[in-house]
Amino acid sequence: MRESFxxxxxxxxxxxxxxxxxxxxxIWELSHPLANPPVLNNLHAPIWWGAMLAVAxxxxxxxxxxxxxxxxxxx
Amino acid sequence: MHLTAFAVSTQLxxxxxxxxxxxxxxxxxxxxxxxxxxxxxxTSEEFFMAGREMTAWIAGLSFVSANLGSLELMGWAGSAYxxxxxxxxxxxxxxxxxxxxxxxxxxxxxxxxxxxxxxxxLKLRYGDGARALSAVSFAFMTILMSGINMYSxxxxxxxxxxxxxxxxxxxxxxxxxxxxxxxxxxSAIYNEVLQFILIWTGAxxxxxxxxxxxxxxxxxxxxxxxxxxxxxxxxxxxxxxxxSDNPMGVNWFGIVFGLGFVVSFGYWTTDFLxxxxxxxxxxxxxxxxxxxxxxxxxxxxxxxxxxxGLLALAVLPFHLVAQDVAVQTGQHSFNEVLPLMLVRxxxxxxxxxxxxxxxxxFMSGMAGNVSAFSTVWTYDIYGAFLNKKATDRHYVAMGRWxxxxxxxxxxxxxxxxxxxxxxxxxxxQLFSFFIAPLFGTVILGMLWKRATKEAGFWGLLxxxxxxxxxxxxxxxxxxxxxxxxxxxxxxxxxxxxYRALWAWIVCVLVTVVVSYMTKPRPVAELEGLVxxxxxxxxxxxxxxYQRPILWAGIVAAIFIFLNIVFW
Numbered sequence: 001m002r003e004s005f006x007x008x009x010x011x012x013x014x015x016x017x018x019x020x021x022x023x024x025x026x027i028w029e030l031s032h033p034l035a036n037p038p039v040l041n042n043l044h045a046p047i048w049w050g051a052m053l054a055v056a057x058x059x060x061x062x063x064x065x066x067x068x069x070x071x072x073x074x075x
Numbered sequence: 076m077h078l079t080a081f082a083v084s085t086q087l088x089x090x091x092x093x094x095x096x097x098x099x100x101x102x103x104x105x106x107x108x109x110x111x112x113x114x115x116x117x118t119s120e121e122f123f124m125a126g127r128e129m130t131a132w133i134a135g136l137s138f139v140s141a142n143l144g145s146l147e148l149m150g151w152a153g154s155a156y157x158x159x160x161x162x163x164x165x166x167x168x169x170x171x172x173x174x175x176x177x178x179x180x181x182x183x184x185x186x187x188x189x190x191x192x193x194x195x196x197l198k199l200r201y202g203d204g205a206r207a208l209s210a211v212s213f214a215f216m217t218i219l220m221s222g223i224n225m226y227s228x229x230x231x232x233x234x235x236x237x238x239x240x241x242x243x244x245x246x247x248x249x250x251x252x253x254x255x256x257x258x259x260x261x262s263a264i265y266n267e268v269l270q271f272i273l274i275w276t277g278a279x280x281x282x283x284x285x286x287x288x289x290x291x292x293x294x295x296x297x298x299x300x301x302x303x304x305x306x307x308x309x310x311x312x313x314x315x316x317x318x319s320d321n322p323m324g325v326n327w328f329g330i331v332f333g334l335g336f337v338v339s340f341g342y343w344t345t346d347f348l349x350x351x352x353x354x355x356x357x358x359x360x361x362x363x364x365x366x367x368x369x370x371x372x373x374x375x376x377x378x379x380x381x382x383x384g385l386l387a388l389a390v391l392p393f394h395l396v397a398q399d400v401a402v403q404t405g406q407h408s409f410n411e412v413l414p415l416m417l418v419r420x421x422x423x424x425x426x427x428x429x430x431x432x433x434x435x436x437f438m439s440g441m442a443g444n445v446s447a448f449s450t451v452w453t454y455d456i457y458g459a460f461l462n463k464k465a466t467d468r469h470y471v472a473m474g475r476w477x478x479x480x481x482x483x484x485x486x487x488x489x490x491x492x493x494x495x496x497x498x499x500x501x502x503x504q505l506f507s508f509f510i511a512p513l514f515g516t517v518i519l520g521m522l523w524k525r526a527t528k529e530a531g532f533w534g535l536l537x538x539x540x541x542x543x544x545x546x547x548x549x550x551x552x553x554x555x556x557x558x559x560x561x562x563x564x565x566x567x568x569x570x571x572x573y574r575a576l577w578a579w580i581v582c583v584l585v586t587v588v589v590s591y592m593t594k595p596r597p598v599a600e601l602e603g604l605v606x607x608x609x610x611x612x613x614x615x616x617x618x619x620y621q622r623p624i625l626w627a628g629i630v631a632a633i634f635i636f637l638n639i640v641f642w
Contacts, residue, residue, distance in 0.1 A: 005111065007133060007265050007268050007269070010104065010108065010265070010269060011268065011269055011272050013104070014100070014101070014104055014269060014272070014273070015272070015276065017100050018097060018100070018276065018428060021093065021096060021097060021100075021424060022097075022424045022425060022428065025093050025422075025423055025424035025425075026424075029422070029423075034422055034423070037422065038418070038419060038420050038421055038422045039284070039288060039390075039419050039420055040284050040287060040288055040420060041422065043284070043287070045280055045284060045420070045421075045422075045425060046422065046424055046425055049280060049425065050424075053276060
């Protein structure tokens, strides 16, 4: 059986990668404040938004990881 | 949208390396998907119809995503700034009823007829005349629209980021060409699902942070009323009693019957760009559920498109102006509202995601156009009239080549628009010429056994001719708008809506009259094509909560509730 990648696995990888990058940026900005911060920068949106993306991405990456057997969810 | 306004504005933001990384990750994944799916697009069924193996969720998200082009995102955000919450009608009454109708009533006929395209259905129902007319007009307009989308994206990248126009056009179009030519419709659909997720994750922070800044919806309404000195920007229906009572210059009749019925049903049920996504479903049940799932998500899109436009009315410290004024003064135009709001709330990384969302919107729109063009060209023009007896392999090769050539023509259109921006306004209206009458032809064909071959062709031609004629009339004599839209207070939006309504009425009348003057086809020949002459296959749902009609009812109930809430 040919191993296939689910579209949801791709989505998980993408969200996980973005979550890690955005979250890391938010953490970095805590110690290196921006010269021209956006409006409501005090809410630290990159930290919580990045964390949410990473958690969602991790869930999809694991839940739809490629397997050797046929899986009905895969498409 | 007249986008020369963008070109005179100054650069809004500068991306740093994190933003570039975010954009690069996106490009890497979409190209990888194209190469990965290359091996599963060897037959025409696989290349043009994605093997008819998409689940309801994938087909449904792709169905909505193909419509979320860059013009759609930025144009309607600008319209929300310009006209207020009335722009929401294009997402709710201008989409939801039609999408549910497609899923519940029309999809079974498209699906069991095993057609590859909407022109293909017309061939089965009415013969070659109607097919040729709709295929040629669709292929021509689709590829032009693709170029216009490309130009609008490139010009925004120039304004927001200072990117060179040629760089944006060629990089994005080559990327789309690579992944669609390699993986066919399946690659386009997979990427559209990813792009839909990206559009949401990249744009969702703007309304969330915007609502926090203004202190919630009630404060937003108050702030808009205070800033503008009028309260009609935040009501969906209560200002539609007369053309002069609202910023858009339309009335309820035009919105309900012109937009909600003709324009909406025409686009969502007969435009092959979106219908092709649903035809790729793996079963008739998935094909019926896909538009219903799409409708649920479509209903939520105003949160990331319309709401930012409304928030801009409350929070931006300067006023956006009409396109022609922006060209003369160098101010920002309505159409820049979404990038402006992104820059307002998003720092490094998040801005890269927002820009990626705009690029993803462009790519999903262009891939939708190009894959639909490739299918209609190969099946309904080349295979139907130019080379009927080629091998399956030859048609797949033609599909790949027509994808590449379609992209090149789109690039050419983008440069053409650059030098003659008014073409863009015209072409968008031209596109609407064919959609409204096409809906009349298809719906009569599906629901009325008596409609004949000759009537299908002449009805479609008369409806299209009416639409073009009315458009020319108003262009030559602007005062004619009072007759077309039935009021001297009507504005541009009303013209488009009423023109579509007239075109549909003429198409239906001509089809009915010609049908009674010509000989009908035997009912036996209409099996699988027309309501009342077809036995629909039984659907077996394991549980009552899996029935499409139930979910359509839930979506319809939420739709009614939302319209009442924002009345």
